[in-house]
Every structure is written in structure tokens, then in C-alpha cells.
Amino acid sequence: MVKKKAGMPIIEISCVEVWREISNYLDHEISAELRDRMEAHFKACAHCTAVLDGTRNVMELVGDGKVFPLPEGFSKRLYKKLQKLP
Amino acid sequence: MTPPQLRPNEAELIKSVCDGEREAFYELMRPYERMIYATAIAVLKNPADAEEVAQEAVMKALSNLGRFRAESKFSTWLIQITYNEARMKVKKARQHLYESIDEQQQNEKGDFWPKDFADWRPIPSEVLEQNEIRQAVQDAINSLRPEYREVFILRDVQHLSIKETTTILGISKANVKTRLHRARLQLRDSLAPGLDGCWIKGQSHRKVRPW
Numbered sequence: 653m654v655k656k657k658a659g660m661p662i663i664e665i666s667c668v669e670v671w672r673e674i675s676n677y678l679d680h681e682i683s684a685e686l687r688d689r690m691e692a693h694f695k696a697c698a699h700c701t702a703v704l705d706g707t708r709n710v711m712e713l714v715g716d717g718k719v720f721p722l723p724e725g726f727s728k729r730l731y732k733k734l735q736k737l738p
Numbered sequence: 739m740t741p742p743q744l745r746p747n748e749a750e751l752i753k754s755v756c757d758g759e760r761e762a763f764y765e766l767m768r769p770y771e772r773m774i775y776a777t778a779i780a781v782l783k784n785p786a787d788a789e790e791v792a793q794e795a796v797m798k799a800l801s802n803l804g805r806f807r808a809e810s811k812f813s814t815w816l817i818q819i820t821y822n823e824a825r826m827k828v829k830k831a832r833q834h835l836y837e838s839i840d841e842q843q844q845n846e847k848g849d850f851w852p853k854d855f856a857d858w859r860p861i862p863s864e865v866l867e868q869n870e871i872r873q874a875v876q877d878a879i880n881s882l883r884p885e886y887r888e889v890f891i892l893r894d895v896q897h898l899s900i901k902e903t904t905t906i907l908g909i910s911k912a913n914v915k916t917r918l919h920r921a922r923l924q925l926r927d928s929l930a931p932g933l934d935g936c937w938i939k940g941q942s943h944r945k946v947r948p949w
Contacts, residue, residue, distance in 0.1 A: 720776040734796070
């Protein structure tokens with residue numbers, strides 16, 4: 653099946669190809685042409701949209717650094733060590 | 739003028755440290771403590787080892803500060819030092835860190851097949867304040883192969899650019915992209931069953947699937 657957009661055909665893309673590029677899609681590291689094809693696919697495929705949303709959620713979940721909080725007393729121990737330096 | 743690689747005041751702080759003012763070094767390092775620790779734990783996994791390496795990296799940054807030339811961001815320079823220290827510790831310990839959860843999900847060409855298609859609703863990062871959820875996320879990250887985990891932490895936790903990540907890890911842009919891709923999809927696979935809402939609100943797992 654070939655879909656039309658602004659006179660240009662969008663060649664269909666398989667789920668496997670979409671999964672292969674999901675990370676690059678989220679990083680804007682793909683061509684405009686591939687982006688159009690993937691977006692057309694996401695509109696029609698709930699599975700791939702779920703994978704996309706889940707992947708984006710992973711990135712958002714870890715993005716503010718809360719996942720690796722400093723151990724309690726870290727700063728204190730660090731500066732104590734620095735103070736001991738000659 | 740302050741180079742863009744440095745935060746306001748950093749050039750002055752660096753100069754003060756090089757002139758022998760130790761207090762200025764504390765001020766210089768404070769905003770980067772968490773970043774240094776997260777870099778160390780990306781390689782080492784273990785909080786005690788990560789803290790030890792973070793301390794060593796800070797000592798090394800102090801003794802090498804005079805060599806920092808602002809050709810890279812100060813943060814990237816610190817991450818590079820920390821990463822090198824952490825790698826050295828791994829090498830010394832001769833740890834075999836290549837346990838992996840992903841072997842069955844990848845074929846030789848490296849295509850990734852999702853295990854599950856749970857449709858996550860957005861999960862606020864505030865849930866990480868709940869210890870068991872943070873632990874589950876840490877465990878999932880720790881179960882990645884080391885080369886995936888390192889790229890994932892530099893890119894998605896530390897927000898380094900692809901270029902900065904290639905410099906620190908000494909790998910190609912294509913490798914950064916592939917490893918990051920696998921890390922993200924594997925994390926999604928391992929976290930989706932717990933983080934699709936049922937951990938938070940006691941909902942049934944099935945409800946969040948769109949079919």
C-alpha cells in the first residue's frame with residue numbers, strides 16, 4: 653500500500669524497520685523522508701506507537717538524574733578527603 | 739569573556755584553584771558531584787565502588803586542573819576523567835561484567851524484537867522517589883551489558899551529545915547510536931511490566947494495553 657502526502661508517495665515501512673530506527677527517530681537523527689514514513693506507520697500501528705511511547709518514557713524517567721541519587725553523606729566524605737590533601 | 743564551555747564564574751574559580759585557593763575547588767565541584775557519581779556508577783554498578791572512583795576522579799581533576807583548556811565543556815572533561823578512572827578500576831578488578839538480559843532478543847544482525855507491547859502512560863519521574871521503583875529502574879539499567887549501559891547513562895542520564903559520547907568512549911557515532919538504541923528498547927522491555935501504572939495505582943497490567 654502506498655499513501656500519498658502532498659503529492660509525494662510515502663513508501664510503507666515494516667514494524668521491524670520501525671523498531672530499528674525508533675531511537676534515532678527520538679533523537680531526530682533520521683532523514684525527513686524516513687520520519688514521514690515512520691509517522692505514517694505510527695498512525696496505523698498501535699504496537700509500534702506503544703514501543704515508541706514506552707521508549708520515550710524511559711528517556712523521560714531517567715532524564716532528570718533522580719535515578720542515581722548521591723549516597724547520603726557523599727559530599728561530606730568527599731570534602732573531608734579533599735581537606736586531607738597536602 | 740567566559741568561554742561557552744564553562745558556567746558563569748568557572749573560569750575565575752579555575753584560576754583561583756590554580757593559584758592555590760582550595761576553597762574555590764569545593765565551589766567548582768559542587769554542581770558536578772551527582773554527574774561524577776552517576777558516571778562512575780554507569781561503569782561500576784556498585785554504589786561503594788562508584789563513590790570511591792568519584793572521589794579519585796575529583797582528586798585527579800584537582801591535580802590536572804591546570805591542563806584544562808576549555809576546548810571541551812568542563813562537564814565533559816570531568817566525565818572523561820571519571821570514566822577513565824572507573825574503567826581502570828574495572829580492569830584492575832578483572833570483573834567479568836558481561837552478564838546480559840538481551841541475548842535472546844537480538845539476532846546476529848542486531849535487530850531488536852520487543853518482548854511486550856505495553857502501552858505506558860507517561861510516568862512522572864517523581865515516582866523515582868519511591869525506593870522500590872527507583873531500585874527497579876536501577877536494576878534494569880544495571881542488567882544492561884556494560885557497553886550499552888555506559889552509552890545510555892552518558893546520553894540519557896547525563897545528556898551528552900552523540901559527539902561528546904563518541905569522544906569519551908572512543909567509539910564511532912554509529913556504535914553510539916546502536917548501543918543507545920538497544921539500551922533504550924531493552925529498558926523499555928524490562929520496565930514496562932511494572933511501570934505501566936500497576937505499580938503505582940494497583941491497576942491490572944492488562945488494562946493499559948490498547949487491544
